[in-house]
Amino acid sequence: MSGWLAARVAEVVPASASGRVLVLDVPGWPGNLAGQHLDLRLTAEDGYQAVRSYSVASVGAGERVELAVDEVPDGEVSPYLVQDVRPGDVLEVRGPLGRYFVWQPEDPGPVQLVAGGSGVVPLVAMVRAHAAARSPAPFRLLCSVRTPADAFYRPELEALVDDAFRLDWVWTRAAPPGWPGTPGRLTAAGLAAAALPPEAGPTVYVCGPTGFVEAAASLLVAAGHPPGRIRTERFGGS
Amino acid sequence: MAVVSRGFGARRREQDPALPPGQYLTTDFPVLSAGPTPHLHAGEWELEVRTETGARRTWSWEELLALPQEDVRTDIHCVTRWSKLGTRWRGVAVDTLLEGVETTAAFTTVHCYGGYTTNVPLADLVDGKAWIATEFEGAPLPDEHGGPARLLVPHLYFWKSAKWVRGLVLTETDEPGFWERNGYHLYGDPWREQRYW
């Protein structure tokens, strides 16, 4: 495991009402698998430091690393990344980290992805890897977000929809105009309508705030998905 | 030398000397698990200790609760960077489970309901350093935090405090467990920042 690498901010792009994509140039970044994360370290003038984990939205070889950060109100690090950071600033990163919450193009089996809010970030990396590899593995992504303004990566994900990739949205507070149905949290019926059934034998990846992951994973188990086929990544919060 | 990030530090919190390097204080209790939370019934629950010769001891839920219970107040440190200070737990010391057990093993593999495993040197589980905890902050341990019982070995990163514990297997060699095979450190001392290897 190598040490901290300097990461120069190349680009910042608004990604949602409260979030932003950060593109970093990281000389020495060894590349990463889809689903991995990194540790990001910030150092103040007086030496004070803070470290948080962020999933990597980009995938594969190369020294360009893309993150997407959602601002947690009253947070210490995320408001700095979403509001203060600008191109040319230097941060530090370490990674890639994690070898369990990953998808590899050699995996031939069907995959169900379930995201809550910014939990879509590592799953975007998987969808990108799936598209780049032209993998025939059936892929589905079910995204739960509060409102259309909160959805990360919506245009890119919608453009990737094809025979091998299906995308569904759950709008918990407000749906786009003309959307059938009423906004509300993910339910057993909603899951059954959108997700690959247990009989299809998918590997399931669930990512998001802790409360969302607990709720979604319980629905999946109740629907008959074997717990051993459900991989989870909890971002924190309640 | 660390690189200074322009303008960072305005929203900092107070630093507590009880925090190991790279940790921050949290007041809630985040969850780290590889999969869904299992929901176990105390009726079908059993705890096992197995030695390197195959000798076994088991306890039902009632038998575990009949053993001497200890109250523990301790800080806990998760590899995902949060720490909680002064948490209160209740449970049975691992020493109590190992009383009279004959072994020359130096390591343990902790097995859990749900298939999760972790490895801990035996010396880190004895002499009042580890418990099978069944209560947190005066209430039964919630499922998502490992209920009905988890290992509590608070001087190591908290993934070693395996949730939904079902047994300790004493081994002669150090066998990497689940997170250890997936990138986490074999030992996991928060004061030496042994997060990953």
Ligand SMILES: Cc1cc2nc3c(=O)[nH]c(=O)nc-3n(C[C@H](O)[C@H](O)[C@H](O)COP(=O)(O)OP(=O)(O)OC[C@H]3O[C@@H](n4cnc5c(N)ncnc54)[C@H](O)[C@@H]3O)c2cc1C
């Ligand atoms: C493996 C991993 C990958 C992650 N990937 C991403 C990512 O790709 N994008 C991203 O935006 N975040 C991600 N996170 C969350 C991130 O690490 C930080 O926790 C988050 O940015 C908040 O940090 P902060 O310093 O702003 O808040 P803090 O000052 O640490 O916390 C402020 C308050 O918010 C709560 N809180 C912390 N995290 C969350 C959360 N995620 N949701 C709701 N409440 C929270 C805290 O418990 C606390 O009460 C990831 C976390 C992990 C463990």
